[in-house]
Amino acid sequence: MDRIPILRMGETLLVTIQVDMQDQTALTLQDDLAGQIAKTGASGVMIDISALEIVDSFVGRMLTSISGIARILSATTVVVGMQPAVAITLVELGLSLEGVRTALNVERGMELLQRARGESSLGH
Amino acid sequence: MKNDYAALLGALREEDEPIVDEWMAELPATDVGTRRANQAEASELLRKLRESLQAGADPQGFESAADWASVRDLLADLSRSRAAQGQSAGATSVFVLALKKPLFASLQRRLGAQPEALGPALWSLSTLVDKLAQHTVSIFQQVREDIIRRQQEELLELSTPVVKLWEGVLAVPMIGVLDSSRTQMVMEALLTRIVETGSELAIIDITGVPTVDTLVAQHLLKTVTAIRLMGADCIISGIRPQIAQTIVHLGIDLQGVSTKATLADALSLALQKTGWRITRDK
Numbered sequence: 001m002d003r004i005p006i007l008r009m010g011e012t013l014l015v016t017i018q019v020d021m022q023d024q025t026a027l028t029l030q031d032d033l034a035g036q037i038a039k040t041g042a043s044g045v046m047i048d049i050s051a052l053e054i055v056d057s058f059v060g061r062m063l064t065s066i067s068g069i070a071r072i073l074s075a076t077t078v079v080v081g082m083q084p085a086v087a088i089t090l091v092e093l094g095l096s097l098e099g100v101r102t103a104l105n106v107e108r109g110m111e112l113l114q115r116a117r118g119e120s121s122l123g124h
Numbered sequence: 125m126k127n128d129y130a131a132l133l134g135a136l137r138e139e140d141e142p143i144v145d146e147w148m149a150e151l152p153a154t155d156v157g158t159r160r161a162n163q164a165e166a167s168e169l170l171r172k173l174r175e176s177l178q179a180g181a182d183p184q185g186f187e188s189a190a191d192w193a194s195v196r197d198l199l200a201d202l203s204r205s206r207a208a209q210g211q212s213a214g215a216t217s218v219f220v221l222a223l224k225k226p227l228f229a230s231l232q233r234r235l236g237a238q239p240e241a242l243g244p245a246l247w248s249l250s251t252l253v254d255k256l257a258q259h260t261v262s263i264f265q266q267v268r269e270d271i272i273r274r275q276q277e278e279l280l281e282l283s284t285p286v287v288k289l290w291e292g293v294l295a296v297p298m299i300g301v302l303d304s305s306r307t308q309m310v311m312e313a314l315l316t317r318i319v320e321t322g323s324e325l326a327i328i329d330i331t332g333v334p335t336v337d338t339l340v341a342q343h344l345l346k347t348v349t350a351i352r353l354m355g356a357d358c359i360i361s362g363i364r365p366q367i368a369q370t371i372v373h374l375g376i377d378l379q380g381v382s383t384k385a386t387l388a389d390a391l392s393l394a395l396q397k398t399g400w401r402i403t404r405d406k
Binding site: 079103 | 308311312315316318319322323324346349350351352353354355356
C-alpha cells in the first residue's frame with residue numbers, strides 16, 4: 001500500500017501528495033502526521049497537492065481534519081498548489097475547507113508559515 | 125392520384141410566366157430590387173417543382189423523399205436568406221402560400237369543364253403548396269434558432285475577460301446576468317489565470333450585473349470560496365447602492381468577503397494588501 005512520505009524541514013513538516021488518494025492512504029497519512037507533529041514539535045505543516053487532479057469529499061474532509069489535529073498540537077497547516085479543477089470540485093461538493101489555510105505555491109506557503117510562526121511567538 | 129397532378133404539371137409547363145406574374149401581384153408591394161429577387165426565386169421554384177413532378181415524385185413523401193431534394197434545398201436557401209435579412213416567418217410563408225391563387229385559377233381554366241376532376245386536383249395542389257410553406261417555415265425557425273445559439277455562445281465568450289490590473293492583482297469585470305454556466309466559465313478562466321500568473325488577489329467587479337438575487341449571490345460566494353481554496357484572496361467591487369440594499373434585505377451573508385463600491389477602491393485595497401504604496405509628485 002502507498003504510504004506518503006513526510007519530510008522535515010526545520011520546524012516545518014512537508015507532505016507532497018503525488019498519487020491518487022485512496023481512503024486508506026488518507027487515513028494513514030493523518031495518523032503519521034499526528035505522530036510526527038507530536039514527535040518533532042513542528043510548528044508548521046505544509047501539504048502540497050499540486051499533483052492531485054482528482055479529489056472526493058473524503059480527501060476534502062481529511063484536509064480539514066488534519067488541519068484541526070495540527071492546530072490542537074499547536075502547528076499551522078497550509079495547503080498549497082491546489083489545481084483550479086480541484087478547487088471547483090470541492091466548491092461543488094460544498095466543502096469550503098473552513099479553517100484550512102491555503103497558498104498558491106510552496107514558496108508562498110513557506111512565507112505564510114513563517115508569518116504565522118512570528119505571530120504565535122509574539123503571543124507567548 | 126397521379127392524374128390529380130397531370131393538370132398541374134400542364135399548367136406549370138405551359139403557363140409558367142403568367143403564373144409568376146400573377147404570383148408577384150399577390151405579394152405585398154415592395155421596392156424594385158426585392159421584387160426582382162422575388163421574381164427570380166419564384167421562377168426557379170416553379171422550374172424545380174415542375175422537374176420534380178415530371179420525374180414522378182410523390183408529394184406524400186415531400187419531407188424526406190430524394191426526388192424532392194432540389195425543391196427542399198431551394199426553399200431552405202430561400203428561408204435562410206430571408207431569416208438573415210430579418211424578415212418574419214409570416215412574410216416568408218406568405219410568399220410561398222401566394223402561389224396558390226394563380227395555380228388555382230389556372231387549374232380552374234383547364235378543368236372547369238369537368239368538375240369531378242377539378243375537386244381532387246385542387247385538393248392535391250393545396251396540400252402540396254401547404255407542404256412547401258410548412259417546410260419553409262420550419263427551416264426558417266431552425267435558421268433563427270441557429271442564429272440565437274451562435275449569438276449566445278459569442279456572448280458567453282465575450283463576457284469573461286480576465287485582466288491583469290497590477291503585479292499580482294487580477295480583475296474580472298462581470299457583465300450581464302449571472303447564471304450557473306456563466307459563473308462556471310468565469311470561475312474556470314479566473315482560477316486558471318491565477319495559477320498562470322501566480323496572483324494573490326482577484327477583484328470581481330459586478331458593476332455590469334443588473335440584479336443580484338440569492339442565486340447570483342450563491343454563485344459569487346462559490347467563486348470566492350474556490351479562489352480562497354487556491355490560496356488567493358478576493359475582493360468584490362462595483363456594488364451599487366440598490367444592490368447593497370437588496371443584499372441586506374435578502375439577508376445574504378457575504379461571509380467576511382471584502383467588498384468595495386468601485387473598482388478604484390478595490391484596487392487601492394488590493395495594493396495595500398500586497399504591500400504597494402503609491403505616491404504622487406506635486
